[in-house]
Amino acid sequence: MNKGFLILLVTIILLLPGCGFKDIDKRFLVVAIGVDQGVEKKYNVTLKLIIPTTLTEPGKSNSQLVSMEADSISEALELMRSQVDKQLDLGHAKVTIFGKSLAQKDITKHIDWFIRRRGVQRIEYIAVAESNAKEILTTSSKSERLAGNSLILSFGHEGTESSFIVSEYLYDFYERLLEKGRDPFMPVIKIKDNNYEINQIALFDKKKIRLILDPNQTRILNQLLYKRPDFEIRVIEEKLKFSLSVHKYHYRYQIHRSTQGQPTIDFDVRIKGTAEESEEIFFHENWGEIEQVAEHFIENAYLDLLTSMQKMNLDPLGFGLRYMATQHEGDKEWEDWKSLYPQVKFNIKVKLILEGTGEIK
Amino acid sequence: MITIGEVTRSMNEAARSHDFKVQRLFNGQEQCFIYFYESLCDSILITERISTTFAKSTAKHAFEAMLRSELLCEEIREVSLLTGKLLNGYAIVFYHERLWGLSAADVKIKQPSKVDVEATIQGPNIGLSENxxxxxxxxxxxxxxxxxxxxxxxxxxxxxxxxxxxxxxxxxxxxxxxxxxxxxxxxxxxxxxxxxxxxxxxxxxxxxxxxxxxxxxxxxxxxxxxxxxxxxxxxxxxxxxxxxxxVFYDFMSAVDDVYQPFWITRSLVILRYLALVTMIILPAFYIAIVSYNPEIFRVQLAVSIAGSRSTVPYPSFMEVFIMLFIVEALIEASIRLPKTIGQTATTVGGLILGQAAHEAGLVSTIMIIVASSVAILNFVIPVNAMSFAMRIVKYPLIILAILFGITGIIVGMFCFTLYLASLTSFGKPYFRFYLDEHSTTNYK
Known part of the structure; x- marks a missing residue:
């Protein structure tokens, strides 16, 4: 290779401007995307943009909302570009919120854009708004340092570690949409006193919302999904009312399918915790009895949740996937499971160890 | 037998210099000639060894015996060697058609100095001298x-x-x-x-x-x-x-490495390598991330960078070039400056310039952090020659980052590694930890 050619090559390379070069201050960072059902057109897309500041102080978050109606999400984005003076950068979009009305129709079509679009990271959180997504994006909590930060903190389990908040990533949701025997879900965001309230979960079949759990059931599902300790159980029985703070939590389940009779799923739950709040002092009482009462209570609550999901033929815990993984019958497994699941009987066995009553003599 | 004519002719060129001395000594009976460079020789030594002894030796050939017994004195049999000897600080004596050379070199700097460049806190403290x-x-x-x-x-x-x-x-x-x-x-x-x-x-x-x-x-x-x-x-x-x-590792090790306990040494070596890699890629990464892939940052950091960059009218690489130019100029200037002024220069340059450049909206705060940490990290490398070389390496990477973003940096680092691996030091591979040599220090 002669020198002239090399110089030519280098000059050509240096003259290529590289289409990706755009400084960070020439980009609008999108933190949250909201997708609602449009009034006139198919979608109403709202973007929450951060207005950058040098000093970020609590409660001084600056943000800008842009929203646009269009027949497709990408078209809406294209239209929005003419509204803002900088390039829209979706790389920092951490939360995508769907309006409930959209989620109650066919979610698969809407989620598709997010998976395909370059720039959208699959690790973003997705959620469903109780009413509409725009309302959620408009609200910003008072203490926020950065626009959208409180949503990110809540879902990321970095700030609050509430046992009511079930977070769901985009990639996981998408996987669940495609996976047989494991159903998708999304947390539900509500607005309450100008603050977010996230304590419910919406369960999907492979298409749309079928069931929204109440906060207590959400909490149990959260335990079952992530096996994360540090949560409270409020035991309310006739004789005894107390709160249990759980330090250690573990469970296993097995699917039994006998040739005759009902198929069963046997849960074996182990909980260790201390009583935190009670209406009367029971330090001197027999702890074994207290444990039994609590165990019984927890068993009932679990059974309640599992059967209500079974009734709607929903399977966010992936029983179906486990079943198929343990059988050797090819495609027939899934057909089997579809007929088996509605008949399944749940046997729940809770072993609670009370480490202390939390009382001082 | 050497004649005086031969000797004079061979010294013809040297004799034109004013610091070249030719002297005829006479003690009443005999005479001798002495030739030397005044600027190279110790005249006290010559007086003591030659003129004093010559003055005392009254008997014939007594001086020749003295010369023979003199330490550091030798007979020169070839006239052609004379100039070489003279330039090495010899005093030449011509006596009875014979030539004698006395080593009388006067070297001004003999004292070993304190180590300056490779200082240690606890360890041998005397370095080499100029002699x-x-x-x-x-x-x-x-x-x-x-x-x-x-x-x-x-x-x-x-x-x-x-x-x-x-x-x-x-x-x-x-x-x-x-x-x-x-x-x-x-x-x-x-x-x-x-x-x-x-x-x-x-x-x-x-x-x-x-x-x-x-x-x-x-x-x-x-x-x-x-x-x-x-x-x-x-x-x-x-x-x-x-x-x-x-090998490459020699440049990353300080002598005190074998004087310190195991974990301290190993941690320090890791620290040096981290500093090396950070120093090379940090400015390039700044450009690549700020201009190509801001999603790598956490959103909180991205926002504050975007905020601090909002006053800067130029693209990120101009900012990098401005800051790195100032820093490099500062380092270069402070090497040559006398120590007393050096302090002032670094204060003015480092503190005031950095602050002012930011306030004038020329560079962002993050860039100042990048530039100053690059400057500091550079000095972590124990051997100076290597830290100078590494200062250069970051520039090709910056250019690659401007053109191709993170991909450019990765390709650049890959090529850089290949280049290092292709080097040899006198036929031995360069980019490795040890040259199969045994441990002489028995260091554990």
């Missing part, structure tokens, strides 16, 4: 072995600079030794005054970035390397020595 004999003395004292050999030679057609090659004959790799000797002989330069220059002259590679010989001022490092069978070059007039062959 080659003193240096060999220091090394021999630390390495009392009969196998330690000193080969003298001189380089530079005009300067005739004395260079000694030191090695342990029982451990040295003879191929490398011969290679070095061969290359030293082939040197064509007129003036050779420093080991760095010598290094360039005896390396075959024309465009070289990294040092392939280790330049050190510490006798303990020299001795450690001697014991590993390496070859040491010391030169007259330079308080340093060259070590060959070397």
């Amino acid at each position: 080659i004999q003193t240096n060999i003395n220091l090394i021999r004292n630390r390495y009392p072995s009969v196998h330690l050999r000193v080969d003298d030679c001189s380089v530079g057609r005009v300067s005739q600079t004395k260079v000694s090659i030191l090695y342990d004959s029982s451990r040295v790799n003879t191929d490398i030794l011969q290679e070095i000797q061969k290359r030293m002989k082939a040197i064509q330069a007129d003036i050779v005054q420093d080991l760095g220059q010598l290094e360039t002259l005896i390396t075959t590679m024309k465009y070289r970035l990294f040092p392939v010989m280790l330049n050190t001022e510490r006798p303990d490092r020299i001795v450690m390397n001697l014991a590993q069978g390496k070859i040491i070059l010391v030169m007259e007039g330079t308080p340093f020595a060259l070590i060959a062959p070397v």
Whole structure:
């Protein structure tokens, strides 16, 4: 290779401007995307943009909302570009919120854009708004340092570690949409006193919302999904009312399918915790009895949740996937499971160890 | 028999210089001539050894006997050798048609100095001096072995600079030794005054970035390397020595590494490598992330960077070039400045300029952090020659980052690694940790 050619090559390379070069201050960072059902057109897309500041102080978050109606999400984005003076950068979009009305129709079509679009990271959180997504994006909590930060903190389990908040990533949701025997879900965001309230979960079949759990059931599902300790159980029985703070939590389940009779799923739950709040002092009482009462209570609550999901033929815990993984019958497994699941009987066995009553003599 | 005419003719050229002295001594019976460079010789020594003895020796041939018995005095049988001897600080005596040379060199700097460049907190503190004999003395004292050999030679057609090659004959790799000797002989330069220059002259590679010989001022490092069978070059007039062959790791290790406990040393080595990598890629990464892939940052950081950059009207790479230019200029200036002014220069440059550049909206705050940390990290590398080389390496990466973003940096780092791996130091692979040598320090 002669020198002239090399110089030519280098000059050509240096003259290529590289289409990706755009400084960070020439980009609008999108933190949250909201997708609602449009009034006139198919979608109403709202973007929450951060207005950058040098000093970020609590409660001084600056943000800008842009929203646009269009027949497709990408078209809406294209239209929005003419509204803002900088390039829209979706790389920092951490939360995508769907309006409930959209989620109650066919979610698969809407989620598709997010998976395909370059720039959208699959690790973003997705959620469903109780009413509409725009309302959620408009609200910003008072203490926020950065626009959208409180949503990110809540879902990321970095700030609050509430046992009511079930977070769901985009990639996981998408996987669940495609996976047989494991159903998708999304947390539900509500607005309450100008603050977010996230304590419910919406369960999907492979298409749309079928069931929204109440906060207590959400909490149990959260335990079952992530096996994360540090949560409270409020035991309310006739004789005894107390709160249990759980330090250690573990469970296993097995699917039994006998040739005759009902198929069963046997849960074996182990909980260790201390009583935190009670209406009367029971330090001197027999702890074994207290444990039994609590165990019984927890068993009932679990059974309640599992059967209500079974009734709607929903399977966010992936029983179906486990079943198929343990059988050797090819495609027939899934057909089997579809007929088996509605008949399944749940046997729940809770072993609670009370480490202390939390009382001082 | 040498005639006075021959002697005078051979000194014709030298005699035109004003510091060249020719003197005829006469003690009443006999006469002799004495020739020397006043500027090179110790005149007290000459007075004491020659003129005093000459004055006393009244009997015929008594002075010749005195000269014969004189230490450091030898007879010169060839007239052609005269000028060489004179230039090496000899005083030449012409007596009874015979020539005698007395070594009367007066070397001004003999004292070894404190280590300056490779300082340690606790450890040997005396470095080499500018006198080659003193240096060999220091090394021999630390390495009392009969196998330690000193080969003298001189380089530079005009300067005739004395260079000694030191090695342990029982451990040295003879191929490398011969290679070095061969290359030293082939040197064509007129003036050779420093080991760095010598290094360039005896390396075959024309465009070289990294040092392939280790330049050190510490006798303990020299001795450690001697014991590993390496070859040491010391030169007259330079308080340093060259070590060959070397590997990349040698430049990342300080001598105190073997003086410290295991975990401290290992952590420090890791720290140095981290500093090295960070220093090379940090400015390039700044450009790549700020201009191509801001999603790598956490959103909180991205926002504050975007905020602090909002006053800057230029693209990110201009900012990087402005800051790095200032920093490099500061480093370069403070090397040459006298120590007293150096302090002021760094304060003005570092503190005031940085602050003002930010307030004027020329650079962002994050860029100031990047620039100053690059400057500091650069000095973590223990051997100066390497830290200079590494200062250069970051620029190609910056250009690649401007053009291709993160991909460019990765490709650049890959090529950089390949380049390092392709280097050899006197036929030995360069980019490795050890050259199969045994541990001489028994360091655990």
